[in-house]
Amino acid sequence: MLSSSTKQALRLGSRFSRPATHIARASCARASTSAPSNPPSPEQPRTTSFGFRTVPEDAKESLVKEVFDSVASNYDLMNDATSFGVHRLWKDSFVSGLKPGRKGPMKCIDVAGGTGDIALRILDHAREKYYDRETTVDIADINAEMLKEGYRRFKKTMYHNTPQVAFHEANAQEMSKFPDNSYDLYTIAFGIRNCTSIPAVLKEAHRILKPGGTFACLEFSRVTNPVLNSLYDQYSFSVIPVMGTVLAGDSASYQYLVESIRKFPPQPEFAQMIRDAGFATGKHEEGGAWTDLWGGIACIHKGVKL
Amino acid sequence: MRPAMQNIAKSSFNNCLRLSKPSVQRSVIAFSQQSRSTSSKPNYEGHVPLSWFQTGLLTVGSAFMAITNPRRGDMVAALGETTAGPSLSWLRDQMLGSAEGRKILKERPRVNSSTVSMDQLAQLPDGTLGKAYVTWLERCGVTPDTREPVHYIEDPELAYVMQRYRECHDFYHCICNMPVNVESELALKWFEFANLGLPMTGLAALFGPLRLTPQKRARLFSEYVPWALKCGGSAKSLITVYWEERWTQNVEDIKKELGIWDAPPARWSRPLSEAKEAAERRARQASEGASNLKTPNA
Numbered sequence: 001m002l003s004s005s006t007k008q009a010l011r012l013g014s015r016f017s018r019p020a021t022h023i024a025r026a027s028c029a030r031a032s033t034s035a036p037s038n039p040p041s042p043e044q045p046r047t048t049s050f051g052f053r054t055v056p057e058d059a060k061e062s063l064v065k066e067v068f069d070s071v072a073s074n075y076d077l078m079n080d081a082t083s084f085g086v087h088r089l090w091k092d093s094f095v096s097g098l099k100p101g102r103k104g105p106m107k108c109i110d111v112a113g114g115t116g117d118i119a120l121r122i123l124d125h126a127r128e129k130y131y132d133r134e135t136t137v138d139i140a141d142i143n144a145e146m147l148k149e150g151y152r153r154f155k156k157t158m159y160h161n162t163p164q165v166a167f168h169e170a171n172a173q174e175m176s177k178f179p180d181n182s183y184d185l186y187t188i189a190f191g192i193r194n195c196t197s198i199p200a201v202l203k204e205a206h207r208i209l210k211p212g213g214t215f216a217c218l219e220f221s222r223v224t225n226p227v228l229n230s231l232y233d234q235y236s237f238s239v240i241p242v243m244g245t246v247l248a249g250d251s252a253s254y255q256y257l258v259e260s261i262r263k264f265p266p267q268p269e270f271a272q273m274i275r276d277a278g279f280a281t282g283k284h285e286e287g288g289a290w291t292d293l294w295g296g297i298a299c300i301h302k303g304v305k306l
Numbered sequence: 307m308r309p310a311m312q313n314i315a316k317s318s319f320n321n322c323l324r325l326s327k328p329s330v331q332r333s334v335i336a337f338s339q340q341s342r343s344t345s346s347k348p349n350y351e352g353h354v355p356l357s358w359f360q361t362g363l364l365t366v367g368s369a370f371m372a373i374t375n376p377r378r379g380d381m382v383a384a385l386g387e388t389t390a391g392p393s394l395s396w397l398r399d400q401m402l403g404s405a406e407g408r409k410i411l412k413e414r415p416r417v418n419s420s421t422v423s424m425d426q427l428a429q430l431p432d433g434t435l436g437k438a439y440v441t442w443l444e445r446c447g448v449t450p451d452t453r454e455p456v457h458y459i460e461d462p463e464l465a466y467v468m469q470r471y472r473e474c475h476d477f478y479h480c481i482c483n484m485p486v487n488v489e490s491e492l493a494l495k496w497f498e499f500a501n502l503g504l505p506m507t508g509l510a511a512l513f514g515p516l517r518l519t520p521q522k523r524a525r526l527f528s529e530y531v532p533w534a535l536k537c538g539g540s541a542k543s544l545i546t547v548y549w550e551e552r553w554t555q556n557v558e559d560i561k562k563e564l565g566i567w568d569a570p571p572a573r574w575s576r577p578l579s580e581a582k583e584a585a586e587r588r589a590r591q592a593s594e595g596a597s598n599l600k601t602p603n604a
Binding site for chain 2: 239245246247
């Protein structure tokens with residue numbers, strides 16, 4: 001019996017591959033997470049954080065799915081509203097720092113890339129700066145609703161129905177349908193904190209990248225300046241859920257998103273996790289392995305597979 | 307985040323476009339269960355404590371949303387709650403001033419399809435309030451189950467008063483014999499403003515007509531508004547009426563007692579699909595429940 005998300009994916013045509021989610025959930029890696037989890041015992045299930053709540057590991061995926069099913073149709077509007085459009089600057093910085101297409105056509109994969117912001121920027125950058133129309137981006141996302149939005153948005157661009165973009169429903173922790181050593185660039189923007197197990201995501205990223213390939217992650221992170229941090233917290237917890245209620249009729253999803261930012265590991269810790277997965281990074285300091293944007297509100301982490 | 311609540315968002319402003327939004331019910335439960343920016347605990351189920359700053363933000367935001375997209379019943383409700391101010395205390399005092407009102411405050415009756423038996427009411431003789439109510443519900447194709455619960459009022463008793471006002475809105479429709487199209491809703495908002503004085507009804511009364519065509523607006527102000535102000539202003543405060551105890555009473559007698567007379571004739575259109583959808587949903591849930599019972603134990 002096909003789930004409705006599967007039916008949707010199949011309806012949307014050959015661009016969508018067979019959804020791997022039902023397989024993915026069963027074989028989801030049970031590595032430890034960054035959040036404090038209970039010591040595993042025979043009876044007690046492993047737990048992870050869902051915002052400030054603690055939930056069984058198995059539950060996080062479906063809870064996150066509910067969040068993104070709910071926000072998908074308003075995702076871009078809410079991004080613009082809550083960040084006052086600044087997220088566009090961050091994404092521009094992120095992609096232009098990667099210089100896709102500089103050394104010839106690249107095979108890129110944008111994970112948790114649902115609505116296609118990064119993929120579109122990669123393709124545009126390669127085209128405009130390097131006259132490159134052979135670079136391809138595979139957009140992978142666990143959530144069919146987000147992919148649907150991305151597919152819809154891409155229809156407005158020149159890449160629709162070209163080999164340059166493809167949409168895949170896949171779990172970042174379990175991407176077995178993507179072969180080893182096949183990508184030059186792996187990007188994940190504002191998605192990794194929603195994954196149940198960050199080490200599993202990093203491991204898969206390492207596997208599917210070619211030697212010499214780049215791993216790049218754009219994510220909300222810790223603000224170092226205490227004054228800015230206090231203002232940022234106030235804004236996040238007071239304003240954003242109310243904006244969610246007004247604009248999207250959904251404050252809980254935005255409450256989760258805001259809380260999940262606080263639960264994500266700080267920059268040095270995450271950089272170490274990237275190294276533990278087998279990547280080589282820059283020096284273990286700001287400007288090396290990671291680059292803070294807007295004081296640390298967002299941060300770009302990069303690593304290279306040796 | 308499982309939807310546990312019975313009531314879902316309803317537009318009390320533009321009932322031609324009644325829509326339910328499942329994400330709202332789920333989101334509000336989750337919001338009140340998760341940590342909030344203010345450290346206060348909820349005072350009642352569904353209560354979402356907000357700081358004064360958030361309340362201000364919500365007022366402005368919901369006002370904007372309510373006028374641009376009246377389908378967002380949750381925003382109309384939120385605006386009503388954030389702008390209520392002292393009017394709810396005033397209404398509560400009115401209720402305390404009458405024996406019937408005091409009984410309502412003590413017993414806190416709710417109006418939805420589980421507390422009000424539609425089948426029983428349908429069997430009452432013609433001319434009774436119960437029969438008139440059920441007939442009106444069917445004629446308009448609506449159900450009492452789509453009222454947004456109260457979230458942003460601090461005091462539980464005042465939250466109940468607000469909830470009672472929302473749930474009795476359909477009774478006002480029934481007693482004044484008005485359908486659920488936009489003109490009639492606006493006429494009723496004028497009536498409620500004159501009778502109850504809630505700021506939200508005033509806002510709706512002032513800004514709602516902007517969404518009407520000029521002809522309908524002209525009719526509203528020439529015929530309905532004078533009726534609404536005269537009738538609403540002189541009638542007994544309807545928040546003190548214990549409708550559930552008056553099912554068998556004759557409608558005309560009730561109207562005489564309350565000092566209400568019929569509005570100018572309105573345009574009745576086809577029934578909405580709201581009630582039908584709700585009935586189908588209930589039937590589906592009932593059959594799922596029955597099939598679960600039939601499943602043999604492993």
